[in-house]
Amino acid sequence: MSRLAGLLRQPRPATEESRRIRLGERDLEYVLRRSPRRSFALQVDHRGVRVAVPWPATQPEIERFIRSHHDWLLGKLAVRVPPAVMTVEDGALFPLLGESCRLRLGESGRSARWRLGADGVEELVLPDGPGARKALVRALRARALPWFGERVAEFCFRLGHAVPAVRLSSARTRWGSCSSRSGIRLHWRLIHLPPALIDYVVAHEVAHLAEMNHSPRFWAVVAALYPDWKAARVRLRDAGRALPVIDGADAALIAED
Numbered sequence: 001m002s003r004l005a006g007l008l009r010q011p012r013p014a015t016e017e018s019r020r021i022r023l024g025e026r027d028l029e030y031v032l033r034r035s036p037r038r039s040f041a042l043q044v045d046h047r048g049v050r051v052a053v054p055w056p057a058t059q060p061e062i063e064r065f066i067r068s069h070h071d072w073l074l075g076k077l078a079v080r081v082p083p084a085v086m087t088v089e090d091g092a093l094f095p096l097l098g099e100s101c102r103l104r105l106g107e108s109g110r111s112a113r114w115r116l117g118a119d120g121v122e123e124l125v126l127p128d129g130p131g132a133r134k135a136l137v138r139a140l141r142a143r144a145l146p147w148f149g150e151r152v153a154e155f156c157f158r159l160g161h162a163v164p165a166v167r168l169s170s171a172r173t174r175w176g177s178c179s180s181r182s183g184i185r186l187h188w189r190l191i192h193l194p195p196a197l198i199d200y201v202v203a204h205e206v207a208h209l210a211e212m213n214h215s216p217r218f219w220a221v222v223a224a225l226y227p228d229w230k231a232a233r234v235r236l237r238d239a240g241r242a243l244p245v246i247d248g249a250d251a252a253l254i255a256e257d
Contacts, residue, residue, distance in 0.1 A: 001109070012032060014035035015035075016031055016101070017019070017031070017032050018030075018031060018032075019031075019032045023066070023067070024070070026074075028049060028050050028066075028073075030050065030066070031049070031050045031051070031053045032051050032053065033053070034053055034054070035045065035051060035052065035054070036054070036055060037053070037054050037197065039054070040052070040057070041053075042054050042066065042073065044073065044076040044077060045173070049073065049077070051066060063228045073236070077243065083194055085244070086244035086246050088103065088132050088136060088246070089105065090105040090199045091103065091104075093228055094190065094192070095192040095243070095244070096124075096143075096192065096198075097147075097191065097193070097195055098193065101115060101124060101199055102121050102123045103121050103123070103124055103136065104125045104126070104134055105125075105127070106127070110127055112139035113125050114143070124139055126139065133246060133247060134158045134247070136244065137188075137246055137247055140192075141191075143189045143191055144168060144186075144190065145166070145168055148166055148168075148186045148198070148202065151198060151202045152166050152184055152186075152205075155199075155202055155225055156206055159207070159209065159210060159225060161209045164178075164184055164209065165184070166183060166184050166185075167182070167184070167185045168185065168186065168188045169185040169186060170188065171187060175187050175199050175240070176190075176205040177200075177205075178209065178212070182197055184207065186201075193236075193239055197236050197239060198228050200225060200233065201236070203222060203225040203226035203229065204226075206224060207221040207222045208254075
């Protein structure tokens, strides 16, 4: 009996289902997630609208919650633009450190190489074939890691802190993360962005070495490392939504850590 009682006390697993609600003149589809949580939450990202509620919540309560955020929700949906899908072909342009870079395929050689084109535009030369898309990602990651490492070292010097390990990330919703054990991880897609925005993300994560939280003291450290952080934070959100999609795992990034 005691074993059965223990099983009965186990929390119910979370469930997800598709729902629809009428908002003004629009039928809105959303994913409803029920779990042991205690509060209601509303999220809009590349997947669409998601509503998280506690198990006991009734459908009228859920719909009242959604309607109470009517203006915010429709505003988010109005500016949500699907990320551009990049066609991996000879001559295709993609952003690299905030500038245009040209892809060259089909030339001799087995490995990726960077060069300056005759018109002054930087070019990435890759062998053509079915593996070109993966080769492009590998080349961008290889370009990103040393760049990020140098910037982390620079901001650690400003902070007066030892330089931690720096690794690349492919997280769906985070530009970076910081751990006292594993060091700093930065999303490889940051390599598309202008150096000033990369520096903001780096400064944000380096600040966590001093304050492993988002308290006022943490933001004071960020401000000391990167005084224009508020403007950069807004620009980063907009820039993240405009990045090209290179592989199926790419998504618009909107959060910092």
